[in-house]
Structure formats: structure tokens, C-alpha cells
Amino acid sequence: MENGLGIPQTIALFGASSEIGQAVIREIIQVGVANVVLAVRSESSVAQFKDELNGTYPGVNILVHQFDALEFESHDGLIARIVTEVGDIDVAVIAFGVLGGEPCESLLSTDAVQVAQVNYTGTVSLLGALATQMKRQSHGKIAYLSSVAGERVRRSNPVYGSSKAGADSFAQGLSDRLVGSGVSLLIVRPGFVASKMTAHLKPAPFATTPGAVAVATAKGLASGKRIIWVPGLLRFVFSIFRHLPLPIWRKLAEKG
Amino acid sequence: MSSNRELTRLSGWGNTAPSMCHVVDASGLDVIKTAIEESDTRGVIARGLGRSYGAPAQNAGGTVLLMADHGDSSIGLDPQTGLVTADARVSLERLMTELVPQGWFVPVTPGTRQVTVGGAIASDIHGKNHHVDGSFGDHVVKITLLTSEGNVRELTPEESPSEFWATVGGMGLTGVILNATFKMIPITTSSMRVETSRAENLSALMTSMQDDRDYRYSVAWIDLVAKGSRMGRGVLTRGDHAALSDLKNVDEASALKFNPKALLSAPPIFPSGLLNKWTVSAFNEVWFRKAPAQIHESIESIGSFFHPLDGVKQWNRLYGRSGFVQYQFVVPFGAEETLEAIVHRLSAENCASFLAVLKYFRKGNDGPLSFPLEGWTLALDVPAHGGHMAAVFAEVDEMVLHAGGRHYLAKDAHIRPDAVMRGYPRLQEWRDVQQRMDPNHVWQSDLARRLRLTTR
Numbered sequence: 174m175e176n177g178l179g180i181p182q183t184i185a186l187f188g189a190s191s192e193i194g195q196a197v198i199r200e201i202i203q204v205g206v207a208n209v210v211l212a213v214r215s216e217s218s219v220a221q222f223k224d225e226l227n228g229t230y231p232g233v234n235i236l237v238h239q240f241d242a243l244e245f246e247s248h249d250g251l252i253a254r255i256v257t258e259v260g261d262i263d264v265a266v267i268a269f270g271v272l273g274g275e276p277c278e279s280l281l282s283t284d285a286v287q288v289a290q291v292n293y294t295g296t297v298s299l300l301g302a303l304a305t306q307m308k309r310q311s312h313g314k315i316a317y318l319s320s321v322a323g324e325r326v327r328r329s330n331p332v333y334g335s336s337k338a339g340a341d342s343f344a345q346g347l348s349d350r351l352v353g354s355g356v357s358l359l360i361v362r363p364g365f366v367a368s369k370m371t372a373h374l375k376p377a378p379f380a381t382t383p384g385a386v387a388v389a390t391a392k393g394l395a396s397g398k399r400i401i402w403v404p405g406l407l408r409f410v411f412s413i414f415r416h417l418p419l420p421i422w423r424k425l426a427e428k429g
Numbered sequence: 430m431s432s433n434r435e436l437t438r439l440s441g442w443g444n445t446a447p448s449m450c451h452v453v454d455a456s457g458l459d460v461i462k463t464a465i466e467e468s469d470t471r472g473v474i475a476r477g478l479g480r481s482y483g484a485p486a487q488n489a490g491g492t493v494l495l496m497a498d499h500g501d502s503s504i505g506l507d508p509q510t511g512l513v514t515a516d517a518r519v520s521l522e523r524l525m526t527e528l529v530p531q532g533w534f535v536p537v538t539p540g541t542r543q544v545t546v547g548g549a550i551a552s553d554i555h556g557k558n559h560h561v562d563g564s565f566g567d568h569v570v571k572i573t574l575l576t577s578e579g580n581v582r583e584l585t586p587e588e589s590p591s592e593f594w595a596t597v598g599g600m601g602l603t604g605v606i607l608n609a610t611f612k613m614i615p616i617t618t619s620s621m622r623v624e625t626s627r628a629e630n631l632s633a634l635m636t637s638m639q640d641d642r643d644y645r646y647s648v649a650w651i652d653l654v655a656k657g658s659r660m661g662r663g664v665l666t667r668g669d670h671a672a673l674s675d676l677k678n679v680d681e682a683s684a685l686k687f688n689p690k691a692l693l694s695a696p697p698i699f700p701s702g703l704l705n706k707w708t709v710s711a712f713n714e715v716w717f718r719k720a721p722a723q724i725h726e727s728i729e730s731i732g733s734f735f736h737p738l739d740g741v742k743q744w745n746r747l748y749g750r751s752g753f754v755q756y757q758f759v760v761p762f763g764a765e766e767t768l769e770a771i772v773h774r775l776s777a778e779n780c781a782s783f784l785a786v787l788k789y790f791r792k793g794n795d796g797p798l799s800f801p802l803e804g805w806t807l808a809l810d811v812p813a814h815g816g817h818m819a820a821v822f823a824e825v826d827e828m829v830l831h832a833g834g835r836h837y838l839a840k841d842a843h844i845r846p847d848a849v850m851r852g853y854p855r856l857q858e859w860r861d862v863q864q865r866m867d868p869n870h871v872w873q874s875d876l877a878r879r880l881r882l883t884t885r
Contacts, residue, residue, distance in 0.1 A: 174875045177445035177483050177754040177842020178819050181684035182879055207845055232823065232845075246803065260878055261489070282800035311436060311490030312738040355436060356490065 174261060176311060180205035181263035181314075185255060187240060187299060188269025189213035192368040193318055195222050196387035197266050198374065201394065207352050208259040214228045214269075234259070242269050242295030243287070248302040261310045264394065265295065265303050267317045272370055285332045292336035297343050302309065302346055304318050304356065310353040316390050317344045321363045321402070327426040347394035348399055359393045361386065363403040379407055439493060443482040444743050444752030444840055445813045448489035448875055455494035462467065462579050463606055473577075475605045477545030479518060481552060482755040483776040483842040485600045486876035491873055494605060498523065504610075506533065511613040516547060517547030520740075522689060525731065527685035533613035534670065534792055536568035536736050542689065548605040552839035553799040555596035557646035557735070560791045562614075564801050566597030568793050571612040574604040578872035581607065586728050590795065595862040598799035600838055602872040602883055603863055616670045618684040621734040623668035626724040627717060630662025635765060635805075636791060638665065645669040645765030646734070649684045649787040650708075652717055653776050653809065654710040662773045663787065664720040671728055689732055689739070715824050717862040728771055754842035756810035756822065759790060759801065761836035768805050775809070778821050785809040788800075797855035797862075798882075800837045808840070821845065838876065846881040860884075 175181050178204060178297060186194050189211035202209060203299030209226060211219045216237050226235050236258065240251055255262060273288035300317065307313030341360060347357035363386045366376035386403045392403040402408040414422065430701050440447035453464045455475070465473055471491030473867065487493060502516035502746055504527055511533055515524065521535050522542035537549070537556045544554065550572060555564040562568070563868070572584040574596060582604075584593040596603045624644070628634035634649055640648040644667035651663035673684055732739060745753070775785075786808045793801040811818055822843055835852025836844050850856055861885055863872075870883065877883050 174448060174484065174489060174879050175446050176879060177441075177443055177752075178813055178822075179445070180843070203819060204823050260881065307470075307492055313837075353436070355438075367545055387578060422745075 174179070175263060176205060178205060183210065183259050183262050184264045184266070185257075185262050186206070186266045186268060188242070188267065189216040189222065189237070189240075190215070191270070192370070193319075193366060194266055194268025194381045195223040195361070195392045197268065197316065197318075200384075200387040200391040201264065202230055202233065204230065204232060208234045208236060210238060210255050210259065210262075212238045214239070218225040221292050230353050233320070240269075242291045242299065243295065246259060247346065248299050252302045252306045254320040256306060262306065264287065265307075265313070265315045265328065265348035266390075267299065267303075267315065268383045270283055270320075270337070271316070271333075273330065273350075285405045289336045292333065293339040293343075296340040300344065300347055300358075304358070306352060307352070307356040308331050308354050313356045314385075315356070315358045316357060316394055317341075317359050317360050318386070318390075319344065321362050321364050321407055323413060324362065325414050325417075325422060325426075328423060329426065345400075348371045357397060357399070359390070359398060360400045361390050361393065362400065362407070364407050379404055381388035423425070431460060431844045437493075438475070439479070439487040440752070441483045441486065441842075442479060443483050443743055443754050443813065443842060444748070446484055446875065447473060447718040448484070448487050448570070450488050450491060450493040452493045452495055455496050455605075456499075458575070458581075460870070461494055461575060464492050465577060466603070467721055468871060472871050474874040474877075475517075475547060475551075475601050475870060475872040477518070477548035478543045478550065480541055480544050482840045484879065485877075486548075486550070487875050488873055489875055489878075492549060496545060496605075498545070506531065506613070510616055511798050512610055514571075514608060515546050515611040517545060517550075517601065518764060519546050521542065521546075521549065525687055526689065527611055529616070529619050529731070530614060530685045532685060534616045534731075534742050536562060536614055540687045540736060541739050542736050543739065544831075546611075547601075547610055550597055550606055551599060551601045552611055552795050553801075554839070555790070555801050557648045557788065560647065560789055561640050561645050563791065563794060564598075564799060565611075566594075566799060569597065569609050571610040572596055573609065575607055576604045577867045577869055589777055591862045591868060594795040594799075595797065595859050595866065597794070598838075599859070599863070600795035600798065600876060600882070601874065602877055603795065603866045604872065608775055614670075616617050616685070617673050617681075618671045618676055618875045619687045619731055620670040620676060620684070620858045621668050621731060622727045623666055623677050623729045624735055625664065625727065626722055627662070627664045627720040627722060629662050631769055631806060632664070632765075634665060634787065635662065636766075639786075641667065641789060645798050647788065651772070651787050651807075652713045653772065653785045654713050654779070655717075658777065660776050661769070662717060663669070664717060666728075668734065675728065687731065714769070714801055746808075752813045753810050753839040754813050754818075755810050756825075756842075757800075757806060757837040758803050758825075758829045758834050759806040759837075760832045761802060761804035762789075764804065764832035767828055767834075768807065771807070771828055774821070774828075778818075786832065797859035798853055800835065800839070804834065804837060806837075809839075813842075815841060838880070841876070841880075846879075846884075849880050849882065856882075868878070869872055 319341040322334040326334035365380040389403045436449035437452040475491040478485035498518035502518040553566045648668040790801040
């Protein structure tokens with residue numbers, strides 16, 4: 174539960190090595206939070222982040238849990254272990270995801286299948302487990318970090334784009350199902366985010382930063398919005414992009 | 430099963446941290462038993478009039494038993510002894526309305542009459558007479574409790590001391606209090622003889638409170654907005670039930686008339702931030718000036734002496750939609766310097782407290798979770814918007830705990846589980862009894878979850 178000052182007691186980050194995810198935690202953590210759970214595939218990858226949080230917020234209990242998006246059967250058990258250890262989860266940030274390799278090489282490879290499974294099936298599995306727990310609690314907020322890449326899939330990354338599109342659609346449906354339950358789900362759709370995941374790519378127009386995504390996510394969580402775009406202008410840009418004829422979209426997307 | 434039931438949004442009197450609960454109108458014992466049987470892992474908690482400030486009477490995703498008095502709950506007085514057996518749903522207001530005209534007053538009343546007997550015991554409430562009479566639990570001789578296994582048990586301090594005292598101040602986590610027997614105070618009039626004086630700063634105030642033992646009721650209001658040498662200035666009101674001879678031109682029969690004034694209601698339209706440092710400062714100035722510089726004696730009604738805020742129904746709306754939190758702690762005697770440092774810290778924060786109340790407690794009772802502790806208690810309201818108060822509270826919490834003090838669970842909105850562990854050294858003892866009384870972990874509330882009170 175949030176306490177009387179509106180401060181969540183337990184925050185969980187899934188995909189805790191994500192730069193955006195960490196930025197969101199930095200934005201929403203404050204004095205009065207009791208626990209932050211970092212769920213991550215490789216625990217050593219968040220050692221530095223854990224130290225940083227311990228240093229800045231000595232009163233907050235920082236816990237690390239092993240989490241693999243591809244081990245679908247383990248997700249329920251992970252949520253149960255967290256709840257046993259620290260109680261109800263008040264805020265969950267879903268930040269895991271993989272971009273995958275260059276298209277033509279990976280399109281038909283096992284890599285493509287894995288990207289799809291992490292980004293789509295992994296999200297379906299974890300969101301399902303989380304939503305079930307939060308419905309039981311009748312409270313809780315989830316922020317799912319989606320991407321504009323799913324809004325209209327580009328030829329340069331069809332696997333990533335479509336997996337995000339699928340997960341985004343799933344999240345929308347789930348968000349609708351949660352109305353009236355006391356639980357809310359926020360979908361965050363950033364544009365191109367300059368981070369280590371995209372360091373090898375040329376920034377697209379309307380590029381943003383992990384910090385900007387974090388600020389917008391924190392605001393979205395506080396205001397109870399269901400979908401936000403970062404930067405906000407992308408909402409209007411994509412309402413045009415969505416309707417562009419295929420050849421024009423292909424040409425436009427090629428440049429990005 | 431529970432997922433098909435309707436959810437209702439509940440919060441405490443502070444209007445903060447609302448949660449969605451399955452509310453059951455607990456109209457009879459069978460209804461309560463059924464609700465317990467049908468409850469799931471989120472458990473059950475009883476709720477009276479919802480005057481706890483935080484979250485002890487709500488249960489996110491679980492069941493809340495609404496213990497509402499529809500005017501038919503029983504009150505049985507033994508006029509020889511002053512012992513009354515009342516249904517747990519009965520409010521202190523109803524007790525006063527029915528028993529004051531017969532010459533009996535409740536043993537303890539907080540700043541509102543709108544609390545139930547069940548809530549009074551579960552929070553082990555205190556009032557202006559704590560330094561003389563102790564808290565509500567000190568006057569209870571028997572509690573009838575419904576256990577999680579569906580048994581009705583009678584608890585007395587003599588025959589079942591550990592269960593009795595785990596229930597007094599136990600925040601409803603040992604069972605549903607069905608009724609209780611307690612001692613009333615004999616009175617001859619429904620008026621109060623009141624002495625009002627003011628003190629220019631905190632130490633003057635604490636000095637003048639040293640002779641509180643000469644008065645049955647005593648409380649001081651302090652101004653947290655005043656700075657410098659006037660820091661902690663306050664108005665001290667003390668008194669006792671008036672004797673017939675204190676009243677002029679009143680006969681024996683009309684001297685006991687009790688008529689709680691019809692309540693006005695604050696409309697739900699007050700903006701958050703209406704109570705800010707300027708409006709509160711102006712209000713506090715008027716309140717302080719209104720009190721006479723010299724000791725002043727007056728006759729007041731029970732309502733104006735004990736329950737001034739009951740005059741405005743839902744005065745909590747004055748804090749706007751974002752609500753407010755109430756902060757109440759006690760520090761032992763000898764920690765006056767800590768108290769002064771805390772008042773100093775809060776005063777520096779311009780925390781816009783509408784009311785800050787200072788009082789001293791006598792020794793507490795045997796309830797491991799009962800709040801009162803021999804020492805000074807300070808209570809204040811703080812608007813819940815403005816997140817910086819979390820850091821200020823964290824600082825003040827540490828000062829309180831370091832001095833050997835503790836926080837009042839019925840008002841708490843923010844403390845951490847370790848603050849209960851440190852403030853209530855008998856917590857584990859209480860947990861052991863609680864676990865024995867509730868092996869299936871039925872009794873749960875948002876407060877209990879946040880503070881991990883019933884962790885096993």
C-alpha cells in the first residue's frame with residue numbers, strides 16, 4: 174500500500190539492468206519507500222545500481238531477485254517470493270526487452286524467435302502474474318515500457334517492432350480488464366531512446382533520453398494516465414504515420 | 430469467490446491511502462461468521478465509524494465488516510455500580526446521549542464522540558484525563574470477542590490476561606469485539622468547570638502543566654507557527670465535571686441535560702492547500718489572543734470542552750481532496766529536550782498544523798500495543814500534499830524512537846515496521862498471543878500489512 178503521504182512502500186523493477194528502468198526508479202524512489210526489488214537476469218549486472226541506491230537512500234531496503242523473461246513458468250513463483258519477503262507490490266516497472274540483431278541476418282534465426290519470446294511472451298507471462306497478484310491485493314500500479322516501434326513496424330526491425338506491438342496490445346487489453354479493480358496499468362511509449370541498447374544506432378527524429386522517459390513515467394503513474402508518449406508530440410506524429418500509405422512509410426522509415 | 434464481490438473504496442478519517450475492499454454490513458453474528466468463512470487470503474477486519482486517521486479499518490482486496498449501529502444496538506447500565514455492557518457498535522455519542530441524563534459519563538473520550546466502543550478498545554483510546562484515569566482499556570472489565578475460528582469468547586483481565594490485553598490496543602487483529610463491559614464515571618451535571626490560561630512558550634507551558642494532577646482533564650494547544658521566543662506558545666485548558674453548586678439557577682433535573690448540537694457539514698469542495706501557513710498562522714493568532722492572559726474560569730458544555738470539532742461534521746474535508754495525516758507520538762519524561770527539539774523542527778518546517786495538542790500521560794497499561802507511555806504526547810495534523818514531509822517525519826521519527834518514545838498506531842500514516850519494533854518492545858509478545866488467537870491469519874488490515882504487525 175501507499176502510505177498516508179502517498180508514498181509507495183514496495184517498488185519492483187523487472188529488467189533491472191535496463192537504463193530506462195533504472196532511471197524510472199531514480200525518479201520514483203524517495204524517503205519513505207520501504208523496499209525496492211531489482212529483478213534481473215544477471216544479478217551482478219545491477220551491483221553498481223544497488224550500491225548507488227543504498228548510498229542515496231540508506232533507509233530503503235534494496236533486494237535483488239533473479240529473473241529471466243524466458244523462464245515463463247518461474248514468473249508466478251518469483252512474484253510469490255517477493256510478496257512473502259516484503260508484502261504487497263505497490264508499483265511494478267516492466268523494463269526488460271531486447272532489440273535483436275540486424276534484420277536480414279536474424280530474421281529467420283533462433284535470435285528472432287528469442288527476441289519475440291522475450292519481448293512478447295515474456296511480457297504476457299510476467300504481466301499476467303503481476304496483474305493476478307495485484308488484483309488479489311486490489312491495489313497496485315504497473316508501468317509497462319512499450320515503444321513507438323510497435324506503433325508502426327519498420328523494415329529495419331520487424332521482429333522488435335512486432336513483438337512490442339503485440340505486447341503493447343496485450344497491455345492495452347489487460348489495462349481495460351483492470352479498470353475498477355484498484356489496479357492500474359500505464360503504457361509508456363517512448364520514441365528512440367539514446368541508451369546503451371541503441372548506442373550502435375543512428376538516433377531517429379524525436380529522440381529522447383532515459384531521464385525524460387523516467388520523468389514522464391513518474392508523472393503518468395501519479396496522475397493515473399493509461400497511455401503516455403515520450404516526447405508527448407509523438408502521439409500526434411504517429412497518428413499521422415499510422416495512416417501513411419505503405420510505400421511512403423517504407424521510404425520515411427528507411428531514413429530513420 | 431471474492432473476486433465476484435463488489436469492491437468499495439475506503440479510507441481513514443485523513444482521506445489518504447484509500448483502498449478497495451469487500452464491505453459487509455455486519456448486522457448479525459451469523460453474517461460475521463459467514464464473512465469469515467468466505468474470506469480468502471486477504472482476510473477480514475472490523476470497522477466502526479472510520480475515525481482512525483490512517484488505514485487500520487480498511488483491508489485492500491479483503492473483507493471489511495462494517496460494525497454500524499442502526500440505533501438498535503444494546504446498552505445495559507447497572508445503575509448501582511455504573512457498569513455498562515454495550516454492543517461494540519455503540520458510539521460514545523449514543524452512550525452520552527442515553528447515560529449522561531442518568532448521571533453517568535464515559536470513562537474516556539477522545540476529541541470526538543464519533544467512535545464506537547469496539548474502536549475505543551481496539552485503539553485503546555485516551556483523552557484529556559489520561560494522567561488521572563488512564564486509557565479506555567483501563568476501565569474495561571470484560572470483552573466479548575468473536576475469534577477467527579467462529580467461537581465467542583469472554584475475555585477478562587483476571588482470567589485471560591494475555592488475550593484481554595492483546596485485544597486492548599490490538600487494532601482489531603485478535604478478533605471481532607462484539608460487546609464490552611466497562612465502568613462509567615458518575616456525574617451530577619452535564620457541564621464542565623474549565624480553567625483556561627495561556628503560556629508564552631513551550632517551557633512555560635510544560636512548567637504550568639506540572640500541577641495537572643489537580644485537574645481531572647487537561648490538554649494544551651500549541652502554536653507550531655510561532656517562532657523565536659514564542660515558539661511553542663500555547664493555551665492550556667483544564668477542568669472537571671461541574672458540581673451542581675457550580676451552576677447558577679439550574680435545578681437537579683436540567684443540570685444533566687445533554688443535547689449534542691445538530692452538526693453542520695463541511696461541503697466536499699474545499700481546495701487542497703486552503704489550510705496553508707498563512708491561514709493557519711492567522712487562525713492560531715486569533716485562538717491564542719482569544720485565550721485570556723490570566724487564568725480564566727468558565728462553565729462549558731461537554732461538547733465544547735471535549736469535542737469542539739464534532740460541531741462541524743466531516744471537518745476533515747477542510748484539508749481538500751489530498752487529505753491530511755495526523756502525527757502523534759509520546760516521549761518519556763526526561764526527554765523534554767527532545768520534545769522541544771521536535772517542536773522546533775516542526776515549527777521551522779511551517780508545516781501548517783491546524784491543531785497541535787500537547788498532553789501528558791501517566792503510566793500505560795498492560796496492553797503490549799497500547800499507545801500511552803508515561804511522558805509527553807504531541808499530536809498534530811499535516812496536509813498530505815507536499816511530499817517533503819516524508820523526510821521531515823523520518824527525521825522526527827528517529828528523534829522520537831531514540832528518546833524511547835513511540836507512535837500512535839490509530840493515527841499513523843507513514844511509519845516503518847522497524848519503528849513499531851523499536852517503539853513497542855513487547856511487539857513479539859503480542860505477536861505470539863495474536864498468532865495463537867488467529868492461527869489461520871484471518872485478521873488483516875492495510876495498517877497491519879504496511880507495518881507487518883502480524884508477520885509470522
